[in-house]
Amino acid sequence: MRIVKRLLFCVWMLGVVACTHTVVDDVYSARGQDSRIKYIIIHYTGENQEDSLRILTEQQVSAHYLITDESPVRVLQLVPESQRAWHSGESYWGKDSQLNGISIGIEIVNSGQRKNAMGDEAWQPYSSEQIERLILLLKDIQQRHQITPEHILGHSDVAPLRKIDPGPNFPWQWLAQEGLGRWYDEDRVVQLMQYYQQKGLPSAEKVQQNLRKLGYFIEPHGKWDSDNRQVLQVFQMHYRPLRYDGVLDAQTAAIIEDLIQTDKKSLFNN
Ligand SMILES: [Zn+2]
Structure with missing residues (x-):
């Protein structure tokens, strides 16, 4: 009698589980699929590291990755690649628009254009270590998502009337020598x-x-x-x-x- 009660309990439990959880079997995989990610968009933060991290984690802007300017440089992941980060805003490239949904955003700590001691506008340089870490990250993302060279872009490329980052100090030619991005002969x-x-x-x-x-x-x-x-x-x-x-x-x-x-x-x- 006790065994029968136990069996009935097990059947009841199985019924509850079956009703509340859909069991998904992923034994098959379709050939027809690709990544939703088509672009990598590069930015500078325009702020120091502390403010960059605070803004990108606490406000209505974000990026998948933040490359710091400390020593040694760190690559911080702030948003999983499966999620949309809020980095490009109103943006266009070719026939695509609103690129946040189909891109990975990378921010680099760099203050951009600031007045120097002489009162002249000057662009802050990127450190070699920042670019070396960026290149490793780009190669990894490009390979995993099969990003084409012309889809590795700066924020200014996709929002030219609103943005100027990553600015004229960003070494696109160096990236091109590493097989990243489009370049000319x-x-x-x-x-x-x-x-x-x-x-x-x-x-x-x-x-x-x-x-x-x-x-x-x-x-x-x-x-x-x-x-x-x-x-x-x-x-x-x-x-x-x-x-x-x-x-x-x-x-x-x-x-x-x-x-x-x-x-x-x-x-x-x-
Ligand atoms: Zn930007």
Whole structure:
């Protein structure tokens, strides 16, 4: 009798469990799947380390990772990659917008542009150790989520009218030498630059169309108004940081054209 009672109790318990929990069997796996993450967006915090950490953990902004500026540098994970971090705000690239949902955000402690002792505006440099740690992190994220080179971007690239981080001191060329991000062929750019110096610059409309093809949010209306100059300026900060005045010149036009030609070749090869 006691055994029967026990058996009845077990059956009752099984029924309760079956009713309140869905048992999921993950023995099968579909081939048709990929990561939801398409972009990595790089930022500077614009604050010192203590304030950066406080703001990114207590306020309505966040990032998946924070690279500190102490010694040794630490990489802090503030948001799991499975969660959305609030780092890019209103943002665009190619046909995508609101990139927080499809990106990993990395903040680097760096105060950006500040007045120095002479009263001049100066950009704070990134330390080699910060960039070395960033490169290791980027390689890991890129490999796990299969991020394409043109989708490793700065906040200013995806929000050119609102943001200027990670600024002209950020070493995009160093990253490109490590196979991270899109870059141009320097020999071809010299040739194209000479061509534009002799034959004249391409039209504003053509350059704006090409910037749009590269992914920038720009309206190709053929005039260099303040918005379009701002987009050109953030492009220069990324690819030609020694001069970022937002004015079209032969070298900037040559870099844009070379990146477009490289994109066409990779499309053809695919
Ligand atoms: Zn930012």
